[in-house]
Amino acid sequence: MKIKSILVSQPAPNESSPYLEIAKKEKIKIDFRPFIHVEGVDAKELRTQKIDLSQFTGIIFTSKNAVDHYFRLAEEMRFSVPDSMRYICQSEAIANYLQKHIIYRKRKISFGEKTFSDLLPLFKKFPTEKYLLPAADVLSSDVQKVLETASIDWTRATMYKTVCSDLTDVSIDDYDMLVFFSPQGVRSLGVNFPDFKQENTRIAVFGATTEQAAKDANLRVDVMAPSKESPSMTMAIEKFIRNNEK
Numbered sequence: 001m002k003i004k005s006i007l008v009s010q011p012a013p014n015e016s017s018p019y020l021e022i023a024k025k026e027k028i029k030i031d032f033r034p035f036i037h038v039e040g041v042d043a044k045e046l047r048t049q050k051i052d053l054s055q056f057t058g059i060i061f062t063s064k065n066a067v068d069h070y071f072r073l074a075e076e077m078r079f080s081v082p083d084s085m086r087y088i089c090q091s092e093a094i095a096n097y098l099q100k101h102i103i104y105r106k107r108k109i110s111f112g113e114k115t116f117s118d119l120l121p122l123f124k125k126f127p128t129e130k131y132l133l134p135a136a137d138v139l140s141s142d143v144q145k146v147l148e149t150a151s152i153d154w155t156r157a158t159m160y161k162t163v164c165s166d167l168t169d170v171s172i173d174d175y176d177m178l179v180f181f182s183p184q185g186v187r188s189l190g191v192n193f194p195d196f197k198q199e200n201t202r203i204a205v206f207g208a209t210t211e212q213a214a215k216d217a218n219l220r221v222d223v224m225a226p227s228k229e230s231p232s233m234t235m236a237i238e239k240f241i242r243n244n245e246k
Contacts (some may be wrong), residue, residue: 001200003241004226006030007175009185010036018234025141026241033170035180036072038136040069040160043076051157052130053079058086058129062116062153064097069159070134071101083107086129088122089156090114116143123150137161138184163239177202177223179233183213190217202240 013019023030037065053074061067074081074203081203086108089095095111098104110126112118133147139156147154162184172178172193178201180186186205189196204223207213216222223240230236 001176001177001246003202003244004095005032005177006170006177006237007170008032008179009188010179010181018232019130022234022238022241026238028241031175033167033243034165035167035192036101036162036182037165038065038160040072040162041158043073043122046073046077046157046159049157051155053081054075056130056132056155057084058088058126058131059096060119060131060133060147061087061089061098062133062135062140064094064159065099065136066134067094069103070132073159086110086126088119088126088131090116090119098155116140116144120146120150123152126236127152132157134159142223164191172196173201177204177237179204179206179223179237180210180214181233185208185221186213186217187212202236204233204240 003026008019008030008034011034019030022028031033035210054067060068061070071081081102083106087095087098089098089111091114092111096111097108098107110122111240112122115185129152131152133156135152135156135158137158139161142183159174165188167188170192178189180189180203198219202222203212203214203219204225205221207224211224213219221234225231225236227236230239
């Protein structure tokens with residue numbers, strides 16, 4: 001079956017996106033719609049976790065969401081973040097994002113290359129801090145494993161949650177392919193469309209955990225990324241379309 005329409009479960013990209021190039025080149029319709037969104041917890045909910053922001057001397061940031069929700073809750077709880085706070089960020093992009101909330105210069109800010117395991121040398125360099133990890137309701141097992149081997153004092157605080165978006169206005173059966181990037185996105189499909197039957201609809205997934213979530217939901221995975229041949233989702237989709245046409 002020829003692919004004529006694709007629904008990507010993410011926000012619409014900017015004008016230079018590879019998705020738009022595929023749409024033009026292959027003459028197919030590609031729509032974008034986030035299947036999930038983030039909602040912050042309030043100060044009351046944070047207190048039920050027995051979190052006292054003043055007890056920590058270091059913060060571990062894994063995402064821009066974590067940065068925003070930490071400072072939002074600090075303001076909500078009238079906690080003035082001290083200049084002496086140490087910040088350990090998973091990437092340089094997250095570290096630079098801190099400038100939205102603090103004066104970057106002269107602060108204790110360190111960052112890794114890309115993955116969370118890249119932070120291990122930083123934890124060894126600064127082992128005496130009492131660290132807070134602002135996180136979502138679902139924590140990556142990789143993050144937990146690294147922190148457990150790091151020999152540091154750390155506490156997780158759930159500051160935001162990933163929830164299913166309302167997709168009642170979407171005609172899911174109008175699409176030949178659905179593209180997912182997280183297990184929560186797959187779960188949102190089931191929540192919003194409990195009667196969905198895959199049949200000829202192609203399912204594309206990014207990452208092993210998303211693939212497993214799709215299989216657990218009894219979905220057939222037709223396109224998988226990343227792979228050696230297709231490191232990006234767009235490359236995997238383009239390869240599938242061309243092979244399909246043959």
